[in-house]
Amino acid sequence: MKRIALRRLAALVPLVWLVATVTFMVVQAAPGSYADTIDNPRLSPETRDAIRARYGLDRSAGDQYLSWLGAVLTGDLGTSFLYREPVSIVLSRALPPTLLLAGSGLLLTLVLGLALAMAAVRHPDGWADRVITVLSLTLYGVPSFWLAGMLILVFSVSLGWFPASHMHSVNATRLGGLASLVDLLHHLFLPAVCLGLVGAAGTARYVRATLLDVRASRFMLAARARGIPNHRLLLVHALRPALLPVVTLLGLALPVLVSGSVVIETIFSWPGMGQVAFNAARARDIPLILGATLIGAAAVVLGNLVADLLYAVVDPRSRGEQ
Amino acid sequence: MWGVAGLGVLVLACGLGPFLLADTGDGDPSHASLLPPLTRVTILELTDGRTLMSPEVTTEGGLYLVRGPRSTSSIPSDDVAAETGTRLWLGSDRFGRDVLRRLLEGGRISLAVATLGVTIALVVGLFVGLAAATGGWVADAVLMRTVDALLAFPILLLLILLSALFRPGPVVLIAVLGLSTWMGLARLVRGQVLSLRTRSFIQAARVAGTRWPRMWTLHYLPNLKAPVAQDTALQMGNLVLAEATLSFLGLGIPATLPSWGGMVAEGQRVMLSGWWLAVFPGLAITALVISLALIGDGLQQNSKASA
Numbered sequence: 155m156k157r158i159a160l161r162r163l164a165a166l167v168p169l170v171w172l173v174a175t176v177t178f179m180v181v182q183a184a185p186g187s188y189a190d191t192i193d194n195p196r197l198s199p200e201t202r203d204a205i206r207a208r209y210g211l212d213r214s215a216g217d218q219y220l221s222w223l224g225a226v227l228t229g230d231l232g233t234s235f236l237y238r239e240p241v242s243i244v245l246s247r248a249l250p251p252t253l254l255l256a257g258s259g260l261l262l263t264l265v266l267g268l269a270l271a272m273a274a275v276r277h278p279d280g281w282a283d284r285v286i287t288v289l290s291l292t293l294y295g296v297p298s299f300w301l302a303g304m305l306i307l308v309f310s311v312s313l314g315w316f317p318a319s320h321m322h323s324v325n326a327t328r329l330g331g332l333a334s335l336v337d338l339l340h341h342l343f344l345p346a347v348c349l350g351l352v353g354a355a356g357t358a359r360y361v362r363a364t365l366l367d368v369r370a371s372r373f374m375l376a377a378r379a380r381g382i383p384n385h386r387l388l389l390v391h392a393l394r395p396a397l398l399p400v401v402t403l404l405g406l407a408l409p410v411l412v413s414g415s416v417v418i419e420t421i422f423s424w425p426g427m428g429q430v431a432f433n434a435a436r437a438r439d440i441p442l443i444l445g446a447t448l449i450g451a452a453a454v455v456l457g458n459l460v461a462d463l464l465y466a467v468v469d470p471r472s473r474g475e476q
Numbered sequence: 477m478w479g480v481a482g483l484g485v486l487v488l489a490c491g492l493g494p495f496l497l498a499d500t501g502d503g504d505p506s507h508a509s510l511l512p513p514l515t516r517v518t519i520l521e522l523t524d525g526r527t528l529m530s531p532e533v534t535t536e537g538g539l540y541l542v543r544g545p546r547s548t549s550s551i552p553s554d555d556v557a558a559e560t561g562t563r564l565w566l567g568s569d570r571f572g573r574d575v576l577r578r579l580l581e582g583g584r585i586s587l588a589v590a591t592l593g594v595t596i597a598l599v600v601g602l603f604v605g606l607a608a609a610t611g612g613w614v615a616d617a618v619l620m621r622t623v624d625a626l627l628a629f630p631i632l633l634l635l636i637l638l639s640a641l642f643r644p645g646p647v648v649l650i651a652v653l654g655l656s657t658w659m660g661l662a663r664l665v666r667g668q669v670l671s672l673r674t675r676s677f678i679q680a681a682r683v684a685g686t687r688w689p690r691m692w693t694l695h696y697l698p699n700l701k702a703p704v705a706q707d708t709a710l711q712m713g714n715l716v717l718a719e720a721t722l723s724f725l726g727l728g729i730p731a732t733l734p735s736w737g738g739m740v741a742e743g744q745r746v747m748l749s750g751w752w753l754a755v756f757p758g759l760a761i762t763a764l765v766i767s768l769a770l771i772g773d774g775l776q777q778n779s780k781a782s783a
Contacts, residue, residue, distance in 0.1 A: 183641075300761065
């Protein structure tokens with residue numbers, strides 16, 4: 155088990171390098187550069203050339219690539235064109251907001267998704283099951299950007315219960331400790347609910363299907379024959395095997411914890427990784443694009459690894475292999 | 477099958493709808509901007525080819541008076557080639573265009589992009605999966621490590637990057653969406669084929685010396701139909717959402733063409749003066765994704781029932 159984990163960790167380095175290299179080639183192949191994205195008609199061609207030279211964009215692609223790779227190996231991700239700060243600082247400033255938002259979203263996804271699935275299979279085809287099935291199917295089909303807009307329209311614009319964007323109020327610096335925490339949670343609510351509802355719908359659909367399969371299996375019949383009460387059957391006997399697909403979903407969700415949700419962060423002006431990556435892509439900010447991709451790719455690989463390790467914890471059968 | 481019915485209605489509406497609706501031209505920004513759903517309008521086609529549209533059109537002494545929110549135009553009767561009345565079922569947008577017509581035209585593009593994208597993913601995924609499972613360990617290792625590497629790309633980030641860098645038209649968008657979604661299918665196909673290879677009818681066919689083109693088309697593909705069809709329905713829903721998301725961010729279908737994601741983005745900018753602009757395209761996306769999910773569910777139940 156430990157050897158497999160170590161081997162997978164070692165495979166992470168070439169994989170992440172490959173992803174970054176391909177990304178570099180894609181950015182190089184695209185027409186235009188950072189100098190062309192500066193929207194100022196009075197900028198003369200000479201000034202644009204000077205900007206290009208200033209950021210090293212006039213050098214050959216191979217030259218740029220080697221110097222970037224050399225710097226990365228010493229732990230230097232370069233300086234962002236757009237933010238005029240080291241990439242590592244831009245990214246480490248964007249990470250905590252993303253962790254907070256995506257973490258709350260994931261928590262809501264799991265809690266709500268599992269609760270809905272369990273409530274649905276207590277009486278399959280009963281009224282609760284039907285309502286939950288329709289609800290989760292609808293939420294599954296709703297595009298998150300549209301849901302976000304509707305939530306803002308109803309809860310911010312019409313009712314005025316929650317702020318529509320940003321992480322803090324304008325006067326947040328003058329608030330005390332507890333008040334600023336409340337302010338933060340107040341801003342967190344809508345984007346987190348938006349992420350959580352969409353995620354919970356998929357999870358509920360998935361877990362419900364698995365729980366129904368598990369219910370039909372023989373060990374459940376045996377447990378029922380032993381007279382184990384219904385809620386205990388569901389909570390203890392059926393839930394554990396039904397958690398297997400959830401673990402896979404969790405592995406897929408981990409990268410979002412680090413990379414952030416571009417759509418939700420953009421709509422709610424949440425200063426996280428998704429927004430930074432979006433801005434970087436639009437401004438052709440090569441060091442920042444590469445930095446964000448490096449971290450995103452590492453997160454995907456680590457997420458898969460964590461899912462596999464968790465799988466072994468939940469399902470003893472998978473430990474025997476290899 | 478609710479899913480098939482839903483998809484059928486959407487495809488029919490998008491395919492035929494634009495021919496059945498009254499021709500509102502390119503809309504009339506000065507007289508018909510932001511009309512709520514169900515408004516009755518009169519359409520005047522002028523002899524110079526322009527189209528005027530307004531809920532309030534009156535005639536007065538040889539003149540047509542076309543009232544708009546800010547201005548009234550008077551048109552001599554001789555200049556009017558045709559006068560028709562119609563209802564704007566879903567209202568009009570800022571530029572006085574019929575929302576229902578744009579919704580149906582955008583639906584054609586969304587459906588076409590998703591269908592073609594999923595076809596690319598299907599062909600590439602089937603080929604790579606089959607080749608990896610049957611082509612020996614070198615092909616398997618190379619192809620599956622490639623799949624691993626591609627799966628390590630943060631997909632939406634990659635899509636945004638490609639779209640932002642290349643400003644694609646529909647064709648590039650289809651290629652990008654298709655080529656970024658085949659990996660899951662390739663894994664599924666490889667696993668299915670590997671388990672098929674332990675079955676006696678496949679082993680008998682191999683012992684009989686069947687060559688690979690015949691193996692693929694006659695023995696593997698027919699047995700892959702059920703899991704592949706189910707995965708394809710699911711992937712198509714994901715593609716619809718991905719295309720809508722990119723178009724919403726302004727990186728998908730170019731703004732000159734109508735698209736559901738683009739219409740939501742435009743509608744959310746003027747949400748307070750016209751709720752209908754963002755609501756209906758969002759509902760259309762939801763209906764399409766739900767139909768596809770239901771079809772996937774139905775296929776899964778079919779394959780379970782026959783197993």
